[in-house]
Amino acid sequence: DAGITQSPRYKITETGRQVTLMCHQTWSHSYMFWYRQDLGHGLRLIYYSAAADITDKGEVPDGYVVSRSKTENFPLTLESATRSQTSVYFCASSEFQGPDTQYFGPGTRLTVL
Amino acid sequence: GENVEQHPSTLSVQEGDSAVIKCTYSDSASNYFPWYKQELGKRPQLIIDIRSNVGEKKDQRIAVTLNKTAKHFSLHITETQPEDSAVYFCAASRNTGGFKTIFGAGTRLFVKA
Numbered sequence: 001d002a003g004i005t006q007s008p009r010y011k012i013t014e015t016g017r018q019v020t021l022m023c024h025q026t027w028s029h030s031y032m033f034w035y036r037q038d039l040g041h042g043l044r045l046i047y048y049s050a051a052a053d054i055t056d057k058g059e060v061p062d063g064y065v066v067s068r069s070k071t072e073n074f075p076l077t078l079e080s081a082t083r084s085q086t087s088v089y090f091c092a093s094s095e096f097q098g099p100d101t102q103y104f105g106p107g108t109r110l111t112v113l
Numbered sequence: 114g115e116n117v118e119q120h121p122s123t124l125s126v127q128e129g130d131s132a133v134i135k136c137t138y139s140d141s142a143s144n145y146f147p148w149y150k151q152e153l154g155k156r157p158q159l160i161i162d163i164r165s166n167v168g169e170k171k172d173q174r175i176a177v178t179l180n181k182t183a184k185h186f187s188l189h190i191t192e193t194q195p196e197d198s199a200v201y202f203c204a205a206s207r208n209t210g211g212f213k214t215i216f217g218a219g220t221r222l223f224v225k226a
Contacts, residue, residue, distance in 0.1 A: 033214075035216075040218055041218060042119075042202055042216040042217055042218045042219050043157065043202065043204075043216040044216070045213075045214055045215075048212060050212070056211070056212070058213075059213075059215070090156065090157070099144065099145035099206035099207060099208050099212070099214060100145065101147065101159050101162065102147070102159070102214075103159075104149075104156040104157050104158070105156060106155075106156050107156055
């Protein structure tokens with residue numbers, strides 16, 4: 001589990017500000033994912049990446065931007081934060097190309113005021 | 114769109130009893146079905162998974178069954194213990210025609226000592 005980390009763990013920001021959540025994994029996993037977790041909705045996929053420089057939209061991508069210039073890093077940016085983006089954000093990684101076990105980071109609790 | 118329905122949302126059992134959580138999915142292309150356990154304030158962690166070419170899988174006190182025809186899969190926990198208390202999430206994933214993974218809304222399991 002220590003192989004995938006997120007920062008910051010807690011963040012409070014204001015509506016309209018740009019926020020970047022960081023995710024770093026040390027396993028050299030090909031796949032990385034960003035989820036948001038809201039009460040009653042479980043986990044919803046925001047974006048995923050199959051490899052460096054390859055990203056694709058998930059279920060709820062609007063308002064978010066991702067990049068993956070290096071295999072180990074997968075930052076998530078909220079370009080103009082809204083209150084509806086208040087949530088717990090989890091990054092995950094997966095070793096294999098097909099759908100497989102995902103290893104989750106510790107999460108970032110984001111509050112948008 | 115595709116979805117995963119999970120029932121019940123809350124389950125309370127006596128220590129030593131069995132617990133069963135059920136999920137139904139709609140995407141017939143789904144071929145990987147993991148179950149994650151999430152303790153309060155922690156990250157989701159895989160407890161068991163099953164692929165579409167298998168009908169049942171068991172790991173000690175935990176088992177998962179899959180009925181592809183009915184698009185239904187279930188988690189069975191026998192001889193429950195207080196430390197099994199957590200939120201359990203099912204998911205349905207596929208990577209044909211584009212990667213997709215949909216999580217159920219979760220089941221909060223209480224095991225009473």
